[in-house]
Amino acid sequence: MLLVVVFVPIPSLTQKGKGAVRDAMAPAERGASSVWQRFAEAIAAIRGIGGAVGKNRELAHELVRIQADLNRLQDAEADNARLRRAFEFRQANSYSMIPCDVISRDISGWWNSVRIGKGRADGIGENRAVISPDGLVGRTKEVSKLTSEVLLVSDPACRVSARIARLKNGGYGLVRGAGSTLKGYPRARMEFINKDVEIKVGDEVVTSGLSSEGGLFPKGVHIGYVEKVYQDKSGLFQYAEIMPRATVGLLDYVFVVTDLRPEAQR
Amino acid sequence: MKRRLLMILLLALAALLQQVLPAWPLFGGMKPPILAAMVLYYALRRDNRERWIVVFVAAVLQDGLNLGSFGPALLAFPAIGIVANKVRNEVFADGLVSQLVFGAAAGLFTTFSALLIYGITGQRPVQFGESLMRLGGSFWLGMATLPLVSLSINKLEAALPKRKGYGWQ
Numbered sequence: 001m002l003l004v005v006v007f008v009p010i011p012s013l014t015q016k017g018k019g020a021v022r023d024a025m026a027p028a029e030r031g032a033s034s035v036w037q038r039f040a041e042a043i044a045a046i047r048g049i050g051g052a053v054g055k056n057r058e059l060a061h062e063l064v065r066i067q068a069d070l071n072r073l074q075d076a077e078a079d080n081a082r083l084r085r086a087f088e089f090r091q092a093n094s095y096s097m098i099p100c101d102v103i104s105r106d107i108s109g110w111w112n113s114v115r116i117g118k119g120r121a122d123g124i125g126e127n128r129a130v131i132s133p134d135g136l137v138g139r140t141k142e143v144s145k146l147t148s149e150v151l152l153v154s155d156p157a158c159r160v161s162a163r164i165a166r167l168k169n170g171g172y173g174l175v176r177g178a179g180s181t182l183k184g185y186p187r188a189r190m191e192f193i194n195k196d197v198e199i200k201v202g203d204e205v206v207t208s209g210l211s212s213e214g215g216l217f218p219k220g221v222h223i224g225y226v227e228k229v230y231q232d233k234s235g236l237f238q239y240a241e242i243m244p245r246a247t248v249g250l251l252d253y254v255f256v257v258t259d260l261r262p263e264a265q266r
Numbered sequence: 267m268k269r270r271l272l273m274i275l276l277l278a279l280a281a282l283l284q285q286v287l288p289a290w291p292l293f294g295g296m297k298p299p300i301l302a303a304m305v306l307y308y309a310l311r312r313d314n315r316e317r318w319i320v321v322f323v324a325a326v327l328q329d330g331l332n333l334g335s336f337g338p339a340l341l342a343f344p345a346i347g348i349v350a351n352k353v354r355n356e357v358f359a360d361g362l363v364s365q366l367v368f369g370a371a372a373g374l375f376t377t378f379s380a381l382l383i384y385g386i387t388g389q390r391p392v393q394f395g396e397s398l399m400r401l402g403g404s405f406w407l408g409m410a411t412l413p414l415v416s417l418s419i420n421k422l423e424a425a426l427p428k429r430k431g432y433g434w435q
Contacts, residue, residue: 183291
């Protein structure tokens, strides 16, 4: 019976079981997270910067919105000549996001993930982009009523369609997590990049906006910078090592993209 | 009944603590196996029914709060409980050496069963070097965790009123 449960998992049953455990533990996790945050804030206050904690949070939210607008403007500028001819050009707008607190982290160390305190009841679905002021954090996976698991971009199971920001044509690839270094820095690899594209160390990697596993991924969200470039063994592609900056250190709060359309158009 | 409730509450607290603690890259990114250590602690000291309650609650908590399917803890914790119950009359559960050995074995076995399940089901990429680091990391973490867990629970239980007619503890 036990071996059947372990080796022949029934997805719907597993989801229900896990959802029940996570929802039951969510209040305690929220409490523990809040205690931890107050503790961190108290430490920050002692260091003389505590008064700005609340304001900092508001500004961070604003910063994400401004970055979204900036990405839109940069893309609009680059494509201006082409779009001018377009007959029915609809101006791209910034996307809608839900701010969420990170309430806990992975329990075993096998996954690079965090749990956020909002779930299906708040309108969050699976495979939604999760971002922070520093860029792409990951994607939602296993959403229960009250919580959502976020698979960080440094996890090998997280794959995101991306492109090199400097290159307007080409430079597309797939970013997939590669765990972390011995110093604890997250790593990711951008794979399947056309071998003829010239990539430089320091190039910025952003999301391409192409649909990935049916998810909602906005265009132009910062992922990281190229640190090394390699030629694939087959000689058909090249790949680059990047450090996903948004997952460095402990995350307190993140934003889940719920709709690529602006609130006014929904 | 109160002791059982306390036991379950302690397991929930242990799960919270295990989540809060950071994963150390030097130990293969593994976390201290607090829940596995608690299973071992109770399996070496409590009766059959309480052992199975602990095994079940700890396994459901660990696998339920983890990504992926139920499995690693559901497979490892009952095995740890059964083995600990078999040898409980031959070992001195409060001895430091016994705790170091059992802790290391529990950590190692929990990681090995996770490796086995993730490898077979393809949920995680299994690479030799990384797996070796994870096994080594959980060996040392398990060794360090069980004595700390035992000490904490012993202190806590010593502070509680004694249960009537309850054996050697």
